Amino acid sequence: xxxxxxxxxxxxHGNICRSVTAEFLFRxxxxxxxxxxxxxxxxxxTSREEIGNPIYPMALATLEAHGIHGARHSARQVTRAxxxxxxxxxxxxxxxxHGLRRILPDDPQGxxxxxxxxxxxxxxxxxxxxxxxxxxxRNFEQAxxxxxxxxxxxxxxxx
Numbered sequence: 001x002x003x004x005x006x007x008x009x010x011x012x013h014g015n016i017c018r019s020v021t022a023e024f025l026f027r028x029x030x031x032x033x034x035x036x037x038x039x040x041x042x043x044x045x046t047s048r049e050e051i052g053n054p055i056y057p058m059a060l061a062t063l064e065a066h067g068i069h070g071a072r073h074s075a076r077q078v079t080r081a082x083x084x085x086x087x088x089x090x091x092x093x094x095x096x097x098h099g100l101r102r103i104l105p106d107d108p109q110g111x112x113x114x115x116x117x118x119x120x121x122x123x124x125x126x127x128x129x130x131x132x133x134x135x136x137x138r139n140f141e142q143a144x145x146x147x148x149x150x151x152x153x154x155x156x157x158x159x
Contacts, residue, residue, distance in 0.1 A: 006158055007040040009086040010115070011096055015045035015075035016056040017134055018092040018143055022115060024063055024071045026151045035159065042086075044078035046099025051075055062140040066148075078103055083111065090115050090154065092147075093130035115150035118157055123149075 008026065012019035023043035030036040045051070053075045055063070063071050083089065083104050089112045091097050100112065116129050131150065134143040 005038060005040055006088070007086045008042075008088045008090060008154075009078065009082055010041070010043040010090050010092075011046060011078055011100060012043075012092040012131075013045060013047050013096060013099065013133065014050035014053075014135070015043055015077075016050045016053055016073075017059040017140075018131055018147060019043035019045070020055050020071070020073050020075070021059050021063060021144065022090070022092070022147050022151055023073075024068050025066075025147055026155065028068050029151055029155050033155065033159070035155075039158075043073075044076050044082065046078060046096050046103065048077050051077055056135070058134065058138075058140050062144050066144065080104060083107075083109075087111065088113065090118075090150075093133065095130075115154070116146060118154040119149050120153065 010019040010022035020043045023041050027036065027041045030039050055071055055073045060071060078100065080103065091100065091112065091114050093114070097112070115131055131143055131146040132139065134140045
């Protein structure tokens with residue numbers, strides 16, 4: 001990776017639904033735009049609950065339904081070293097921010113944001129709010145819609 005590479009870490013509670021969906025979707029969008037070489041993308045969890053587990057089956061089915069196939073993944077927890085390595089740490093919700101503070105108490109470089117903070121402020125339905133957790137809502141398509149809007153807006157902002 002060269003110095004122009006933007007390193008992004010997507011973060012959620014367990015790293016089996018939302019953050020991994022954002023990881024694969026952002027990578028897919030960057031590939032479609034012909035700029036994948038400009039990004040290093042990964043995802044992680046704030047908790048240890050799912051470490052080593054693959055993508056949750058319904059999240060994987062949602063990715064595949066939207067044309068993203070072959071997604072292989074092993075959940076991991078975010079580390080202090082991730083703060084130094086990544087340029088952006090993008091959270092799915094405020095609860096993730098709380099969990100991240102146990103691992104990374106400070107954000108002196110302003111790297112941490114919510115995914116939907118990157119959407120257009122005039123889109124009040126999506127801007128600056130949480131991506132609902134489909135583990136609890138069971139609405140993987142709604143999570144996909146939020147994650148898609150956020151990833152598209154983030155990619156546009158970075159280009």
